[in-house]
Amino acid sequence: MLTLYGIPNCDTMKKARKWLDEQGLEYAFHNYRKDGLEKGWLTDRINELGWEQVVNRRGTTWRKLPEDVRNAMTAETAVNALLEQPGMIKRPLLDTGKNYLLGFSADKWAEALTQTKSDKPAVS
Template structure:
């Protein structure tokens, strides 16, 4: 699998991450959640590798708009349902290839992982 960056095009963090990849000459494929959705198999892979607490963005508007009962009872299966219905709740970006899955943009971590 080639390097893929998953996210939403107009997100400021995504813009920074894509600029970093471009500036560092890293080739990638961009997968837009809003246009292409989130494949359930991929989402399950992220949740298994990183945990729902990492994959689900609890700092964003989408999380804050969820019913309190949903937030309080969140688990992996609920995260799949919620993220499939509301892809903007997934932390951005998710960077993945055959060897790793990273959530969020941290330039130092990306540099260490990609070099």
């Protein structure tokens, strides 16, 4: 099963959820703010995707950080910052069961989900 991570009121999240629904794909929704995040899980995502990709540096939360904090950001400090401010995580983040897709692109998601399905062994 797919898991979609984000916050419900984000416009991009709404587009992603609508697209998943239109494709008839079942998914669980994990609300960062309501359901929380585990440090180990977040550390793994940052190690896999890079903190520069995971942190939404276009958002107001990032821009409100002191300049010295932004300039000194590392993978380790990003984990702590995102645990404190989960709204600063770029969204959506889709767990396909095989990999993670960060940000919404209908074309990229369709391609990745088609590959995920074709990687499963055929049942005869």
